[in-house]
Amino acid sequence: MDRSDDREPLVEIDGLQKLFDQSQGIVDTVLGREPQPVRAVDGVSLDIYPGDTVGIAGESGCGKTTLGKLLVKLYEPTEGTIRFDGDDVTDMTREDERKFRKRVQMIFQDPFESLNPRMTVYDTVSEPLKINEMVDGYDERRSRVKQVLEDVGLGPAEVYLDAFPDELSGGERQRVAIARALVVDPDFVVCDEPVSMLDVSIRAGVLNLMQDLQDEYDLTYLFISHDLSLIRYMCDRAGIMYLGNMVEQGPTDDVIDDPKHPYTEALFDAVPDVELGDNRRRANATGEVPSPRNPPSGCQYHPRCAHIIPPEDWDGSQEAFRRAFQFKLKVRRGDLDAGTASGDGDPVESLVEQGLTLDVPEEYRSEREIETGGRRTNASSLDLPGDARTALDEAAEALLDGDPDAAVAALDGVVTTPCASREPRPFLSGTREVACHRYEDENGNTGAIGGSNGGINAAPTED
C-alpha cells in the first residue's frame, strides 16, 4: 500500500514500555534485593496508518501480544505514549475512553476460549451494541447482528443466532469472534494470532474474510503472528520484535526479501518452505532467547548475532571475533571449566579449541567442528589477532586454575564488542527502520564504532 505523506497516522506509538512484576516479595524486601521486572515491551515506537495491515512477528516471549493488549488499553503502559487519532489514550476522560473502546477492538487467539459458552451467538455479538448503547430496540439490534453475521460468512444468520459456541466448528467460532469485534463498526482491530488455532484447510477462509472486511468496514489491522508466512500473506508492513524491542520494521516484502537486521535474517532463514527444497539456508544464530527478566546489555541480540561487531582495534576477521566472543560467553555462563577440558594434548589448547566453537547449523561450521561433532575447532586456522590469542590462552589457564573471574578479566580488554555497550537506536535504512549498530555505523550516524578494520568485516554486504 502506498504511503502518501499527507496521511496522518491512526496510531502513533512512542517509546512504549511495559514492565511486569515490579513488586517485591517480602523475602526480597528483607534481603534488600532490587525488583527485577520482566521487560515485556521495552521502548517500541511505531506508526500505523489508516487502511494498513501492520504485522508484528517474533518468537514467543518477544512481547508482541503485550504490545497488542497495550494498544487496546487492556494494559496500561509503564512508560511512553500511545496516540490514537491524535489523542493520548493513556490520559483520557471517561467519556473519551468510552468512545475509544468503541473504535478499537481485539480478536483473540483461541475462539474456544474467547467465547462465553453460556451465551448464544446473538447474545455474544449483540453485547457490544448494548454496552455502547449504539442501537435502539431489539428489532434494530437483531437486524444489525444478522447483517454482521452474514458479512463474516455465517449465513443465513437465522441458523446461527441461537447456537451456542460448542455447536460451532473452530472456523465458525472465530467468525463469531470477528463479528463481535466488527459489530460496533470499529476503526482499528488488533488481531492476536487469529488463525493459529484453526486447521490449515479453513485458515485461508478466515484470512481472506479478514481482507474482504478490511475494505468493507474501512479497517486498520494490527496482525500479530509467530507465523512469518501469514505475515507475508496478510500485511502491508511488518515489524519484527525481539525481547520487547522492535528490531526492524518496514514494508513486508522488503523486510522478508532483504532483511537488514541479523535477527530478521536468522528468523526468515529458519522458516521451512515447501518451495525452497534443498536450497534453503539454515538460521545462522547461536543459542536461544534469553530471559526478558535479565536481558543482555546493549543490543539484546548480540550474544546470538552472526554479525557481531569487533572493537575498533581488532585486526583479525569478524568470524574470529565472533568465536572469541562466544568463548567469553561460555566462560561467563560457566560452560567452560577445567572439568570440560577433555581429550589428549595440551589442556590449554584443548580448552581454547572447545571455547571457540560455534553452536550453529553445520553449513556454518568449520571443518574441524564437523569432524568432531561441534566439539572442537582449529584456533590456528582462525584469523585471530596476537593479543586476542594471548588473552584466550590466559583465560584458559585461569579456568584450569579454577578461577573463572580471572578468565573473564583476561578477555575483557580484548574481546569486547561495541554492540554490548549501547542500545542501538532505530535507524532509517532505505524503506525500513533497523535497530542495529551496523547501520548506524555505515551512515556515520554515531561515532561510537567507526574504525577501518572492524568496519570492513562488520559492514553489511549485499549479496
Add this chain to the structure above:
Amino acid sequence: MTLLEVNDLSIRYAVDDGSAVHASDDVSFSVEPGETYGLVGESGCGKTTLAKSLVHLLDDNGYIEEGEIWFETTLPQWADENGEPKQSVIDDPDKPVRADGKTDLAQLDSKQIRDIRWRDIAIIPQSAMNALNPVYKVGDQIVEAILRHEPETTADEAHDRARDLLERVGIEPDRADDYAHQFSGGMKQRAVIAMAMACGPDLLIADEPTTALDVIIQDRILEELEALQEEFGVSILVISHDISVMAEICDRMAVMYGGKVMESGRTEDIFDATANPYTLGLKNSFPTITSKDQDLVSIPGTPPTLRDPDEGCRFRERCPFAVEECHAAHPPMYDVETADTEGRAVESTDGRAHTTACYRIDELEQLRTDAINESTWTDQTIESR
C-alpha cells in the same frame, strides 16, 4: 526390505453410547530402514492415534479393530543365538512371527510390547517440553530408561552413555546433573531426543516434534534429527500438521483425512504431482514465505465426525470433484502411475508407489487444472453434485 509394514490397520475408540469413533480406517503404509516417513493431516485425522497404536499406547477406550503391524524384530524369548526367530516359532501358528523375521506388533500382549518399546521403537512425545520429570535429574531419567530396557547394563555404563547421548545432541555432558527446569525449551527437546535414542532404537516416532518450539530452535532440532538419522541409520516416523516442516524432512509421506490415507508416496510426488483432491485443496490453503501475491483458497466445510461414519468417501462432502460413485464407498488406493480406466481395478500394493484414494484418477490432469481456480472451491452449486 522394509522395517515396518502396516496393513489395513483400523483403530476405534469406544464411546459410552455404544458407537465407535473410527480414528483410523484400513490404513496401510510401510517404513524403510533409514528413511523419514511422515503422517501429515489436520487435527482429528487420526495420525497421532495411528502412531500410538503401533506400540500399544492408545487411551483406555482405544483398541485395534483389525489389521497388522509387521515390524522387523524378534522378541528375546523367540530368538535363536543370531537374534533371528527360531524355526519352531515361525511354524507355530499361535505366534505372530513371519518367515522373513517380522513380528506382528498388533498381536503382542502388553508385556511383550514392553520389550519392543524403547529398545526397538522409541517415541518422542507430542509435548516433549513437558515429558521430563521435574524432580529427577535429566541424566538420571536417561539412565533409568537404559536400565529399565537393558537390565544387563551396569549403572556406571548407563551413566556414561547418558552423558555421551547428551553430548551427541549438543548438550554439555555436565548438564546431566541438572533438572529439567534448568534447561531451555530447545535443550529439553534435545534431552528428550537423547532419551529416545538411549537404547539404540530402529524406529523413532516423533509426534509433532517441533510444534511448541520457536522457529529458530525448530530449525536446529530438525537438523539434529537429520544428523542422528545419518549417523545411526534410524528410521523416523514423523507426525505433524505442519506441511512445510514435513516437506522439508520427509522422504515419503501419507496425507491423512478423516481416519483414511488419502494420498501416499514420495514427498516430491505429493507436492509436485499431487493426485488427490484433498491434497490439492490443502496446497491451495497455506501461505509460503517465498512467494508474494499468493491467493489462498480454503476448502469449504469442516472435517467429518468419525463416529460411525458412513460408507462413502470421507472427503466427498467438501470435495468439488465428488461424483455419484463417491457416495457409495470410500475409494481404494490407486496407483497413480498405472492409472487408466482399465487399471482401476488394480489396487496398488507396493508401498513405494505414489497412490491416491480417488475414483477420478483417470481425470487427474483436469482435476489439477480445476483445483487451481478459486471458483472450483467456492462455487456453491458443486456441493449438490
